[in-house]
Amino acid sequence: MEALFQKRKSESVLLDFTSEFKEKSIPLEVRTDLFTGCVSRILKFRNKLPESRPDNDAIEKSKSTCPFCPGHRDLFTPKFPPSIAPEGRIQFGNAVVLPNAFPYSRYCGVTLFSDEHFLSLDRFTPQMLHDAFQAGVMYIDRVKASDPEVKTASINWNYLMSAGGGLYHPHLQVVVNRQPSHFHQHLMDQSRAYGLESGKNYWQGLLAYEKKLQERYLFSEGKIEFLSVFSPKGMFGEVLALFTGMTSLTAIGDAEWAAFQNGLSRILRSFHRMNLNSLNMTLLLNLSPCEDFEIQARITPRMSMPPWGTSDVNYFEKGHNEIIVVLPPETLGEEIRNSG
Numbered sequence: 001m002e003a004l005f006q007k008r009k010s011e012s013v014l015l016d017f018t019s020e021f022k023e024k025s026i027p028l029e030v031r032t033d034l035f036t037g038c039v040s041r042i043l044k045f046r047n048k049l050p051e052s053r054p055d056n057d058a059i060e061k062s063k064s065t066c067p068f069c070p071g072h073r074d075l076f077t078p079k080f081p082p083s084i085a086p087e088g089r090i091q092f093g094n095a096v097v098l099p100n101a102f103p104y105s106r107y108c109g110v111t112l113f114s115d116e117h118f119l120s121l122d123r124f125t126p127q128m129l130h131d132a133f134q135a136g137v138m139y140i141d142r143v144k145a146s147d148p149e150v151k152t153a154s155i156n157w158n159y160l161m162s163a164g165g166g167l168y169h170p171h172l173q174v175v176v177n178r179q180p181s182h183f184h185q186h187l188m189d190q191s192r193a194y195g196l197e198s199g200k201n202y203w204q205g206l207l208a209y210e211k212k213l214q215e216r217y218l219f220s221e222g223k224i225e226f227l228s229v230f231s232p233k234g235m236f237g238e239v240l241a242l243f244t245g246m247t248s249l250t251a252i253g254d255a256e257w258a259a260f261q262n263g264l265s266r267i268l269r270s271f272h273r274m275n276l277n278s279l280n281m282t283l284l285l286n287l288s289p290c291e292d293f294e295i296q297a298r299i300t301p302r303m304s305m306p307p308w309g310t311s312d313v314n315y316f317e318k319g320h321n322e323i324i325v326v327l328p329p330e331t332l333g334e335e336i337r338n339s340g
């Protein structure tokens with residue numbers, strides 16, 4: 001595993017105006033994960049997260065025009081065609097899936113799972129998440145029944161505007177594909193190549209390595225294992241949830257869903273305590289077994305930084321495909337483990 005995780009250390013020297021222009025060396029570390037292809041620059045000198053909370057006035061003002069609030073949904077959201085859902089919208093418990101009014105894929109659903117217009121990250125209970133994911137799975141099953149060519153799916157979340165969300169009202173996005181997304185395909189290809197070359201499963205190897213190292217390993221819930229990612233895709237790190245031994249959606253039973261929801265709820269509470277109020281989440285699902293690839297979710301905290309609302313995406317990511325990371329993955333790991 002170590003051969004796939006590369007670290008290159010360097011420094012930048014300047015004359016520091018805060019100490020009479022004495023020479024100061026600032027350490028830098030560039031990490032490359034040769035498996036995922038992710039490159040990140042870890043800046044260890046900036047690891048305090050500023051206090052920031054969503055704007056209560058904006059949340060309150062947005063209620064009157066929110067299409068996802070109870071009473072508005074029937075009037076201002078679309079319905080599925082009968083080939084997918086004769087009843088129009090797919091209900092499970094307190095969750096409902098409806099078509100995305102702005103689809104970016106042939107099969108693109110939106111899952112609403114809260115009657116409340118806004119919830120902070122510490123208020124998403126495992127039961128709410130249960131209904132949300134089960135409703136999403138029902139939608140995936142309906143699409144699969146109507147289109148035998150679909151092969152993969154994902155359940156995604158842009159939570160709040162710093163993470164690309166368009167509305168405050170909590171909603172997941174379910175995408176079902178004939179072709180996997182670029183990154184999903186890359187991970188499957190790499191998993192297969194690793195298996196062919198080594199005769200071993202990459203994900204089992206990664207888990208064993210991280211458990212032994214105890215720097216980025218977080219915790220387990222049943223068969224779901226949570227890790228902080230070595231070379232993350234976000235400025236504040238990235239959490240990987242591995243569904244160990246599960247290679248397709250049908251392999252995830254009730255106990256495994258419950259374990260994932262408990263673990264996810266814990267991660268969200270940890271982010272909240274750390275002043276990380278926004279996130280992207282992607283759960284990658286194969287609809288038929290792909291022996292080398294394990295089902296997995298990736299949860300990336302996001303933030304617009306005060307005082308000016310500075311984006312956490314910058315030229316390094318857009319122009320160079322490298323991520324500036326100000327919260328080292330090991331520190332994120334420690335914070336989550338300690339916040340139990």
Ligand SMILES: [Zn+2]
Nearest residue numbers: 066069117169
């Ligand atoms: Zn609302």
